[in-house]
Amino acid sequence: MPAGGFTAAPSSGVEFEAKITPVVIISCMMAASGGLMFGYDIGISGGVTSMPSFLKEFFPVVYKKTQQHAADDSNYCKYDNENLQLFTSSLYLAALTATFFASYTTRVLGRKKTMLIAGIFFIFGTILNAAAVNLLMLILGRISLGCGVGFANQAVPLFLSEIAPTRIRGALNILFQFDVTVGILFANLINYGTSKIEGGWGWRVSLALAGIPALLLTLGAFLVDDTPNSLIERGHLEEGKAVLKKIRGTENVEPEYLEILEASRIAQEVKHPFKNLRMRQNRPPLVIAILLQIFQQFTGINAIMFYAPVLFNTLGFGNDASLYSAVITGAVNVLSTLVSIYSVDKIGRRMLLLEAGVQMFISQMIIAVVLGVKLQDNTNNMSHGLAIVVVLMVCTFVSSFAWSFGPLGWLIPSETFPLETRSAGQSVTVCVNMLFTFVIAQSFLSMLCYMKFGIFLFFSAWVLVMSLFVMFLLPETKGVPIEEMTEKVWKQHWFWKRYMTDVPEKGKASA
Secondary structure, three states: OOOOOOOOOOOOOOOOOOOOOHHHHHHHHHHHHHHHHHHHHHHHHHHHOOOHHHHHHHOHHHHHHHHOOOOOOOOOOOOOOHHHHHHHHHHHHHHHHHHHHHHHHHHHOOHHHHHHHHHHHHHHHHHHHHOOOOHHHHHHHHHHHHHHHHHHHHHHHHHHHHHOOHHHHHHHHHHHHHHHHHHHHHHHHHHHHHOOOOOOOHHHHHHHOOHHHHHHHHHHHHHOOOOHHHHHHOOOHHHHHHHHHHHHOOOOOHHHHHHHHHHHHHHHHOOOHHHHOOOHHHHHHHHHHHHHHHHHHHOOHHHHHHOHHHHHHHOOOHHHHHHHHHHHHHHHHHHHHHHHHHHOOOOOHHHHHHHHHHHHHHHHHHHHHHHHHHOOOOOOOOOHHHHHHHHHHHHHHHHHHHOOHHHHHHHHHHHHOOHHHHHHHHHHHHHHHHHHHHHHHHHHHHHHHHHOOHHHHHHHHHHHHHHHHHHHHOOOOOOOOHHHHHHHOHHHOOOHHHHHOOOOHHHOOOO
């Protein structure tokens, strides 16, 4: 579930004077609509692609396969179709490309204008999709939505963390991920409703309703001020100071203002942030950020979320029941993300990841065994009881993901990069995430067709690998101020400390 975040604590380690002002609350609700938009796009495509009227119009080959109950037709291969996979995954490919442009606009035009660009892409994509008369319009709409995702995932998390008072920044960071899960749940509920519409145009309603979060984000981007950090970085010092007073609800902003001024001076000395990322002392956060994104996708979560309706349909639940089960998994996802918001700063990152690893491994093994024994290629003799077991195991899996790799796959990279490479680090993080989301979205239905129930064994093997990685190579970052990561985390770690030999004391990385 790609969602992003930046977390920056003041380098002096002091808490600046800041009230939680209405401006901050409204700004965060607005920015969160970027998360809603992304979640809605993920959730809507799985449901729409299981609606017969939609398949009949755009994917007649798949429609024929789902309608035939021929003896030689494989249960696992009904939906295996390149174009159908392209419909879902074109969004991620576009997002991946857009991320690089977004990194530039975020720095040069500011966070506000980048969010505005995202909103415009979202609106344009929604119109194309809802009015689609052929496959080309459909795919172009998805590409436009993907560009929106690329720009929003770069700007929104950055905006959120720069505007949030330090003491609630962790929770706000996960708020974006929480909104993604809410978006998915809404999409599932809406699909359930629109699949009931007589006349076969329900899918248009599903795709058109994406316009609501799109308009919210665009409207919000018009109304809010840009962040003080962005204004100061671009040389608008007075305006930056005025906005800082407004969002902090106090006149006494001098310490924080000087802090931002100093941080932007250091950041401007770094002419090539991407080149800086390759320096030896930046290797630990870079390796961890990249691996966490790959692991996040190879838990198999997107495979389960994208295709939950299709998956349950294959299990023989019928069309309605499958959307129903998808709504249940969506609700589990939302509630479990709340667990993460509550516990991440109490029990720590490692504990959540290790516990979830055990839970994900066991639930996927059970799913694989049940499907392997009961769902043969062209027979479907799964009893009602066993079908319920599969749904329960999917829920167990989703809940453990939602309080571990879901939010933490974004939180950990955002709190470990030093300021001067943070923007480049986020670009790499988003890019790797979109790349692997694309790979999974594009290949999952074919893998399901060829590997059958073995696909769940494939993902559970990955879960084992990532749990071992967390156990030995992922340090705990709970309660460590960002600017003290080098001293307190990397230099103390049994493995990563070897990369810190040329870093001067107190972790002042040379620009």
